[in-house]
Amino acid sequence: MLAVGVVLATFYFHSPHATLRITTGPAGGAAERFIAAFVSTAEAEHPRIRFETVSVPNLKASSKALEDGQVSIAVVRSDVAPPINGQSLVILRRDVVAVVLPPGSPIKSFGQLAGKTVAVPLGPVQAENAHALDLILSYFNVSPETVKRVFLPFSEIGLAIREKRAVAVLAVGPIGPGQIVETVAAVAKATKGTPEILGLDENEAIAKRFPGLEDIDIPKGAFKGRPATPDDDIKGVAVTYRFAVPTRMLNAVAGALARSILKTKGKLMALTPLAAEIEAPDPDEKNPILPIHPGVAAYLSSGDQSFLDELQTYLYAIGIPLSLLGSLIAVLWGLFTNRRLAKDQERVFRLLMLADEAPKANADELASLEREFRSSVSACVSNLLEDSGKGDHAPVSLAIEHARRAIENRKTVLAEAAARAHADEKAAISAAAD
Structure with missing residues (x-):
């Protein structure tokens, strides 16, 4: 065991550069900009690790790349075809699925959107955002086909509300700077009033029915401070962007990656404000979609482990099967010898x-x-x-x-x-x- 430890230590300190393949997310999206910042920071912190980016056309293709073993890390969204062999490394951001209403709107529930038109900002993930709305509508037994969507550039969103070409705007973004804040500002400017956010008191039930969504509490003034939007605490649902890794990834590797990302969050924030949303997955989360990787859970529960601690774990994991295999070989050899x-x-x-x-x-x-x-x-x-x-x-x-x-x-x-x-x-x- 001492000899094995020396060999592993030598390999650890003198190994060549490792290469990890990572998806970039949809071209032109926020994920692509974040990945560029992450790669530059990670390679500066870990000269032995090189990241090779893999371009994908959409989030579904990103999940597929992880399933097919083409990448080691993939940017995925919890409600968009999560990879069946994927587990969560870190949560990159949590985006609220919000329906922004003009001032004085008569619409008080998602069921009242039936037969109406909803504006959706153009962007790399516009189809995925519209699909998130479909899930919510289906909970209220509203056929998605009865809610018309118009995909508009952001500069035309406020005008569409003012001209009543749309009764609401679907915006998906974080609590803080992002698409929802910009949508609220555009609607407020076009209508000369304070927009409203459609509340969703059934958020916990929706999250249980659709595990890709999660319930979230939206505080007063989350998207505009004066006048406050929303004007009171409301409930809603959100989707999460995550770094997903394959289940076969070694615990030590997954734990080291999570530790590196969480500890360099400050440096990442200097390159992109999107890094402010990075957080560790909840080790107690029971969601069957994208559960936390055991290596990340071990890191979060026990903190940094020394190389010897990790080595001891793998020696047990490797040594016990090897000893059993040796005993089996000895028995088979004995039977063979006896037959001869x-x-x-x-x-x-x-x-x-x-x-x-x-x-x-x-x-x-x-x-x-x-x-x-x-x-x-x-x-x-x-x-x-x-x-x-x-x-x-x-x-x-x-x-x-x-x-x-x-x-x-x-x-x-x-x-x-x-x-x-x-x-x-x-x-x-x-x-x-x-």
Whole structure:
């Protein structure tokens, strides 16, 4: 174990640069900008680690890349085809799914959106945002087809509300700077009033039905301070962007990655404000979608572990199966050896039987015994060559010699008998002739 520890320590300190492949998220999106900042910071902190970015067209493709083993880390969104083999490394941001209403709107629930038009800001994840609205509508038994969507550039959102081309705006963003804050500002400017945020008192039930969504409490003034928007604490649902890693990733690697990200959060914030939303997953979260990786959970519960602590864990994990495998091999080898020993004993016994049968055999039987003897000798010699220098071969040699002498003696006896019979026959013929 000490030798294994030395080898692993040497490999740890002198290993070549490792390469981790990571998806960038949709082109032009916030995730792509964040990944660029993350890679530059991580490579500066860990010169031995190099990140190779993999471009993907959308979030679904990002999840697929992790499922197919094309990347080590993927940017995923909890409500968009989460990878079946993925587990959470860190939460990058939590975006509220908000419906922004103009001042004095008669709409007080999501069910009242049926037959209406909702504006959706254009962007890399506009389709995913619209799908999140579909999930909420389906909870209220509102067919998504009955709620028309118009996808507009951000500069036209306020105008669409003012001209009543849309009764509300779907905005998905964090509590703080982001799409919802910008949408509230655009609607407020266009309507000269204070927009409203449609509350969702059923948020806990919705989160249980659709695990890709989670319930969230939105505090008063979360999206505008004066006048406050919303004007009181309300409930809602959110989606989370996460770094997902495959379940097969070693605990030590996942824990080290999570530690690196969480400890360099301050440096990341200097490069992009999106890093302010980074947080550790909840180790007690029971959500079946993207559960926390065991290595990250171990890091969060026990903090930094020394190299020896991690080494001890892997020595147990590797040593116990190896010891069981060694025992199994020993048992199988013993069975194999016993079978070979039994065959050797059978050959010796048969040689002794040949020696016993030879004195009673006639010429034809002796020829058959001699052929069998030669076959046995050939098998014994081959076995002796394979086991050269191993075990005591004297019994085999004695048995061979004993059988050989018995066969030779019988051949001599038969030859002498044949000669006498021939001589007697010749004498009889001679006497008859006289």
